[in-house]
Structures are given as structure tokens and as C-alpha cells.
């Protein structure tokens with residue numbers, strides 16, 4: 001048995017990961033099996049069919065639950081599957097609230113799919129928790145938000161949102177993908193359900209698509225688990241095995257992501273061709289004080305607004321060598337993204353601008369390379385765009 005009060009990095013390595021009883025393997029074996037045998041018909045096996053459960057998935061779920069200070073975790077085949085599973089707590093006739101500043105995929109589910117199921121969707125502003133009072137309706141069941149936000153890196157006060165939401169009896173869902181459990185644990189702040197795209201910092205190596213739902217509530221857990229089982233959104237055993245390998249180094253990876261992002265943000269902040277560098281670790285960031293209070297460090301994500309034309313901003317994105325031009329985030333390699341054609345492509349230009357996403361904004365997922373190489377790469381890309 002592991003000690004109850006282990007700290008984060010120790011939990012990541014030890015929870016659910018005792019020596020394999022058969023051969024004393026240090027690493028949990030991969031159970032790449034769709035089905036499991038029954039001893040006899042009177043004894044239901046612990047695992048019978050991998051859509052419903054699998055030893056690799058079970059280990060990953062135990063670790064993620066422990067890292068989010070939660071009682072239950074359900075692992076999914078993607079972050080979107082995890083978010084939709086959390087939305088399954090609402091049903092036809094219910095109304096839900098989605099924060100205005102949210103991942104494009106979550107926005108798409110709210111705009112295109114939930115209304116087809118008879119679920120009405122409204123919007124609120126997580127930076128102004130009192131906006132919940134205006135947006136809430138008698139049939140509002142739940143709300144979802146995230147911070148830091150994508151792509152603007154605004155930081156809202158999680159406990160303040162929870163406080164107002166609870167005055168209206170809402171279930172509070174929080175997407176903790178951007179911060180990762182290393183930097184904040186929203187369940188400790190009163191959130192009911194945490195969702196993750198484990199594709200990002202939890203797996204950390206850009207080689208898995210996965211998701212997770214974490215909660216302390218037994219009923220929410222059962223609903224989410226049953227939804228996963230019913231629709232078949234289970235992750236593969238190998239993806240769970242890879243994610244578990246990633247989890248082990250999450251804390252040290254995050255330390256470097258944060259250090260590098262701070263250095264890159266400061267460089268961009270001082271650059272004459274950059275209008276704004278959006279990073280909560282900058283003293284000039286509008287939410288720096290909230291971030292300082294709420295997060296253990298400021299994260300690996302940042303965005304910057306190029307002080308030039310749209311063509312010049314696009315040229316910056318196309319001119320980096322160390323930063324790869326690609327969607328996604330949270331992997332060890334640095335990525336540069338252009339939100340209008342990538343994460344926020346589902347929104348119209350008008351919707352993007354109203355959410356503070358100008359067509360000159362570029363988003364960075366800062367990896368764990370040498371910070372000097374990252375800075376030199378951005379410097380030469382900015383020079384190329386303004387030559």
C-alpha cells in the first residue's frame with residue numbers, strides 16, 4: 001500500500017502502480033485484449049470487455065483521480081467525448097450555460113448538437129461571475145468554463161464562479177486542460193466535475209488522443225461512466241498505457257513549460273512588432289493577481305498579437321523552425337497555431353472578433369526545448385515577416 005498523503009509527483013508514479021504480481025514487472029503490462037475470460041458463470045470477472053473497463057484504463061483512472069484530488073475518474077477516447085459525457089447530466093428541456101471564452105470544440109457542441117437534443121444553451125462571462133445571475137433560467141442545470149482561456153489566456157476566479165453558480169443550484173463543470181492538475185485542482189475550489197483533454201499536458205507527448213472526467217460525486221460518476229459504456233467512447237488500452245507513461249513526468253515537464261513560457265512571454269512583450277503578449281505570468285497581464293493566487297505557476301500557453309497586417313501575422317506562423325505550425329498543445333515540442341484556421345475555425349470572423357480573437361493573434365504551446373532557441377526562432381520569424 002502507498003502512503004495516503006503522498007505529494008503530486010510521487011502519486012503520479014505510485015498510485016495504482018505496484019509491482020505486477022505475475023512477474024514483478026515495474027511497468028504495468030499492456031492488456032491489449034478486447035475481452036476477458038470468466039472463471040465460471042457465478043463469478044463476474046473484474047474486467048469482462050474493454051469497452052466497459054480494462055486494467056490499463058483502470059490504472060490511469062486511479063492516477064488521474066488522485067492527481068485531481070478526486071474520488072472517481074472515467075477515462076475517454078478524447079477530451080470532447082469527456083465533455084459530452086459531462087453534458088449528459090442535462091436532458092431534453094434543460095438549459096445549460098457555456099462560458100463565452102471557451103475551446104472551439106465545446107462551443108461547437110453547444111451551438112450545433114445540444115439544441116438537437118432539446119437542450120437550450122446560453123452564455124455567461126466567467127470573468128464576471130455576476131453575469132450568471134442574468135443568464136440563468138429556471139431550467140438551467142449546469143455550466144461549464146475554463147481558465148486560463150483559449151486562446152486569450154484570461155484567468156477567471158474559479159471559486160467566485162462556483163459561489164454564484166451554487167446560489168442557483170447549478171452543477172459546475174470545469175475544463176482543466178490548459179492548466180493541468182499540476183497547476184490547479186478545481187475540485188478543491190468547489191467545482192463538481194473536472195474534464196480534461198488528456199491529449200495535452202497529461203499525456204504530454206502528442207501521441208495520444210484522450211479525455212477524462214473527475215468527480216467526487218457518486219451519482220455524477222455513475223451517469224458519466226454509463227454514458228461512456230453505452231456510446232463506446234472508451235480509450236484503447238495502449239493509449240491508456242502511453243498516457244500513464246506521460247503522467248509520470250508531468251510535474252517536471254510542467255516546470256520547464258512554465259519557465260520557458262515566462263521567458264518567451266517576456267521576450268515578446270518587449271518586441272517592437274508585438275502589440276500584446278498574453279501570458280498570466282506577466283505583471284502587465286490583466287489577471288496576473290488572480291492567477292498568482294489561484295495557480296501554482298502560470299502555465300505553458302501564451303498568445304501574442306502581431307503589430308502588423310494579417311498577412312504578416314500569418315508569415316510569422318509560417319516562418320518558425322523550432323516551433324512547429326500545428327494544432328494542439330501540451331506536448332514536449334513547441335507549437336505555433338493560427339486560431340482562425342485551427343482551434344477556432346468553427347466560429348465566424350465576427351464571433352472571433354467579439355471574443356477578442358483578432359486575425360493577427362498567434363497562439364504558442366511552449367515546449368521543453370532550450371528557451372534561448374525558442375526566443376531566437378521567434379525573433380527570426382518576426383524579422384522574416386517584417387523584412
Ligand SMILES: Cc1ncc(COP(=O)(O)O)c(C=O)c1O
Nearest residue numbers: 078079080103175177197199210
Ligand atoms: C481546452 C480544451 N478542451 C478540450 C479539448 C478537446 O480535446 P480532444 O481534442 O482531446 O478531444 C481541447 C482540444 O484542443 C482543448 O484545447
